[in-house]
Amino acid sequence: MCVFCEIIKGNIPSKKVYEDNDVVAILDISQATKGHTLVIPKKHYANILEIEYPEYEAVMIAAKKVAEKINVVYKPEGFNILNNCGEAAGQTVNHFHVHVLPRYKDDDLNIQFTDHSKDFNLNEIASDLE
Numbered sequence: 001m002c003v004f005c006e007i008i009k010g011n012i013p014s015k016k017v018y019e020d021n022d023v024v025a026i027l028d029i030s031q032a033t034k035g036h037t038l039v040i041p042k043k044h045y046a047n048i049l050e051i052e053y054p055e056y057e058a059v060m061i062a063a064k065k066v067a068e069k070i071n072v073v074y075k076p077e078g079f080n081i082l083n084n085c086g087e088a089a090g091q092t093v094n095h096f097h098v099h100v101l102p103r104y105k106d107d108d109l110n111i112q113f114t115d116h117s118k119d120f121n122l123n124e125i126a127s128d129l130e
């Protein structure tokens, strides 16, 4: 059983804030910040590696529309647009989705990518990935 498929079928209630042919956006039941929204393709794909490009594009376009709406209504100071892929990354629902997280001063959410002091060789990694 996939909780997001059940929500899309209408078997589990949700607060829908956006819908088009391919995508729905619902309020996250656990609001990390005010307006925290999940943008979900109607078709089930486990994660970002599985989803097909046209649907991925539809999700990302919807995420921008949702962010624009939240921006007008709540006037946050910023956004995080993020996806967790895999258990190690914190994915808990295995149906691809993008979090639209409005950010407010003093919202006490800590998502940080700078100031990590791991000793990686950037030349080596760039050459591995090119």
Ligand code: 5GP
Binding pocket: 003, 012, 014, 015, 026, 027, 028, 029, 030, 038, 083, 084, 090, 091, 092, 093, 094
């Ligand atoms: P993940 O950890 O997979 O990136 O995010 C899953 C998100 O789905 C979590 O933020 C969680 O709060 C949300 N979630 C889980 N079950 C439900 C549900 O039944 N309804 C809604 N609206 N959100 C849910």
Ligand code: ZN
Binding pocket: 002, 003, 004, 005, 006, 043, 044, 045, 094, 095
């Ligand atoms: Zn699903």
